[in-house]
Amino acid sequence: MKVDQLVGGDRYAVGVMRMEVEGRDSSAFENIVAKAVVALDQAFCREPRLTVRSMAFAGPHLTPGAGNYAPLDFLEIGLAEKIERDLPFLLIVTEVDLSSSSLAYTLALPSQLTNIAILSTRRLSPEFWGDRPDHDVAARRLTALMLHSFGHLVDLSHEVDRDNVMYSLEGVEDLDRMIELSDRQLDTIARVLPIEAREKSTRTHRVRFIARTLLGDAPAIMRAIRRANPLRLLSKMPTMLATALSVIVVLLFGAETWDVATAVSIPQIALFSVMCLAAAAFVLYRAFAFDALLSRDRRITQSSIVTTATTILCLLLTLLAMFVFFGALMYVVIISVFPHPLMESWPTNGAATTTLDHLKLSLFLAAMGVLAGSLGGRSDSRDLVRGVLFITEDT
Known part of the structure; x- marks a missing residue:
C-alpha cells in the first residue's frame, strides 16, 4: 500500500522548516526542499488530519566541529520555533x-x-557522490527521509522490507526504494x-494543565525514559563518575566520616540522601536540559x-543508579578492607x-x-548527554 492511502480525522500540521547555514547554493537547496514539500503534501493528501506547512528560518549562526554541525543546535532553535508557530510536528531541513x-x-x-x-x-544529491547533479533524485530521497523521520515521531518501528519507508536504511541509495507503508503501520x-501530536496548550490553570498532561502522557514519558536508559546515560558521563569516586575515596579514609556511622540515624541518612539526589538532579538539569519555553503570548504547551x-526523571534515575552502585561498592569495601x-x-x-x-556509612x-x-x-x-536524552536514533 502506498503512502498516499492514509485516512484520518482532526487536523495536525507537519511543519517543514528550511534552515540554510552556509548558503553555498541557495537556489538548488530551495528547489530540492520545495519539491520534497510538494511530494510530502501529496503523500498526506488522503489523510485529512495531516497538513504540511512550509517555512524558512534564515541565518542561524552555527559553528561546525570537524566538518560537521551539531544537530542539537538545530534542535534547540526548533524547540522555540515549534512552540511559537504552534506546530505538533516539525521537520528541520538543512544543507550541511x-x-x-x-x-x-x-x-x-x-x-x-x-x-x-x-x-x-548534503549527501542526497548524486552530485555529492561524483555523479551528475539531479535535483529530482535529491528531492525524492528527501521526501522518503521526511516520511521515515515522521514515522519515528509517531512511534513506528523499523521494518525489514526494503520498500517500506521505515526500512532501517544503511546508505543513501536505500531511500530510492522506500515508498510504502503497510496497513498495520497506517492503522498505528x-x-x-x-x-x-501533544498539541494542547494553555495560558490559565497551569497547575491543573500540568497535572493532566503528566497523567495523560505517562506512557510516552515512560517510553522515552526506557529509550534513553539511565545506565546508558550514566556511561556517557565519565567526569561525573570520576569526580564522585574521588570524593568518596577521600571521605572514606577520613576518621571524622566514620563518626557518621554512629552519630546519625537511618531516617537522617535517608533524608540527607534524598536531598543530595534532588540537588544533584537540579544541577544536571540546569546543565543539560533545554529550557522550558513559553510562547510570546505566555502559553505553556503539552x-x-x-x-x-x-x-528530570531520566537524570534522577541516572543519579539513583549511581547512588545504588556506589552505596553497594562502599559497603563491600568497608566490610572487606577495613x-x-x-x-x-x-x-x-x-x-x-x-x-x-x-550501611549508614555506605x-x-x-x-x-x-x-x-x-x-x-x-x-x-553536553552534546553526548543531550543526544541520549533527546535523540531517538541516528539515521
Missing part, C-alpha cells in the same frame, strides 16, 4: 552535514520526545496521531511539559562495627559522591 556520535555521518536525527526531526540534504498512525518531565580493630578505635563516638553502622558516602559528581558532571559533553 550533521555530526553523529556513532556513525560516520547521519542523514537525519528524529527526536520523538520533542516531535522534531533534523534532516540534511491513525490510532496514535492524536496522542503523539510537549514542553512532557520534555521537561522526561528529562579491619575490625580500626572500626572500633577510629570513630570518636563509639565503635562502628555493626551491619547497620556500615549511604552517606554514596550521597556525597552523587552530589559532588553532579558538579563535576557539568563538564561532560
